[in-house]
Amino acid sequence: MEDEFTKDEQRATRDEDGNTYYVPADMTYKNWKKNIDNGFNFEQKIKISKNINEEQLFRPVNLDKNNVFESNRGDVNILAYKIINAKNNIYVSNGVRLKPKELHKIDLSITQSLEKLKIVNFDNLPTVVIIDSSEIQTGTMASYNAIKNKLYIDKAIGNKVKLLELQRDAASPKNVLSTYVHEYIHWMDAQSYIIGHGEIIDSKEYLYWIRHKSRKKIDELINKGYNINKISNYANNEYAKGKYDEMYTEYRVKKLLGE
Ligand SMILES: [Zn+2]
Known part of the structure; x- marks a missing residue:
């Protein structure tokens, strides 16, 4: 029974990297796999499976509740938990409901920004803390704290439309990495x-x-x-x-x- 889904099986499959994808109900696994093997990228994988909730394509946000980080921004106290399934060192405030897709975007943008900036020494990279607009207070979407070596980012920038709107007055406003690169230059x-x-x-x-x-x-x-x-x-x-x-x-x- 290889390479075939049964009718009532959850139509999920994993690729070599351990990413879970959902196959449309009306598509056989073989056809789906053929499309993937023919060089479809991640975004296209979503298109293939568009009849299911897009959010399902991303791994859920897993938190390590024992790895807590507490800090103050102005008079707001922030309690954040470490995200287990992120590539980068990211925490999320318990005041934020982070969607898997938002985490994916943020995590990927960080990785791409580090690549752009040719950062190879990861030893002292900042801890990223995803917070809510009300917690960031400064009226910006991201803020690097050099003493704490923390990079606070507004959850809103996990949404491309909001990100481009928020960074409209910044340099390279149409580039989704502009805000991230800006903050990592502060870090550098x-x-x-x-x-x-x-x-x-x-x-x-x-x-x-x-x-x-x-x-x-x-x-x-x-x-x-x-x-x-x-x-x-x-x-x-x-x-x-x-x-x-x-x-x-x-x-x-x-x-x-x-x-
Ligand atoms: Zn700045």
């Missing part, structure tokens, strides 16, 4: 500080260092005739507030990802 800057100065204990000291350094880089760009006003609206707003590190981060996003 923190790593170069740590190499030269040791652990980041005082955020003011770190910010002084990174802003001073970023301002010099921006001045170099201006001297070369580069129009810094065209990087992004966000970069311009932050520059006006003296947050040169934000503009230089945006410049690097644009350089890496394009328009």
Whole structure:
């Protein structure tokens, strides 16, 4: 009875990577497998199985309830659990109901951003904490905390439409990796500080260092005739507030990802 589904069997199958897929009720396993073997990618696998709930294609979000992470953002207390079935080191706040598809998008975007940035040393990568918009407070969709080495991200960016809407004023606004790459550049800057100065204990000291350094880089760009006003609206707003590190981060996003 190989390669064939019985009528009332749950029509689920696993590929070599252990991913579970659901086969449409009216399709034989052999036909489905043939399509997959003919080079359909993951998105196309979804299309093949479109008569079932798309969410079922993704592995459920599994939490390790013994691996708890507690933190404060402003006056909000966040309790987050480690996600077992994510490739990256991700926690999710207990105030968030994360859908499997959202986790998949976030996890994949992190992996792709690390690749884009050619990050090969994973030793001190930040812990990612998925939180709710009400918990992030700063009005942004993502925020890197250099002292804690935590990357907080709003659950909303697991949805492509919302992500593109939220990052419309950022550099490379149409690229789904823009926000992630931006945050990981902040992380990379923190790593170069740590190499030269040791652990980041005082955020003011770190910010002084990174802003001073970023301002010099921006001045170099201006001297070369580069129009810094065209990087992004966000970069311009932050520059006006003296947050040169934000503009230089945006410049690097644009350089890496394009328009
Ligand atoms: Zn930033």
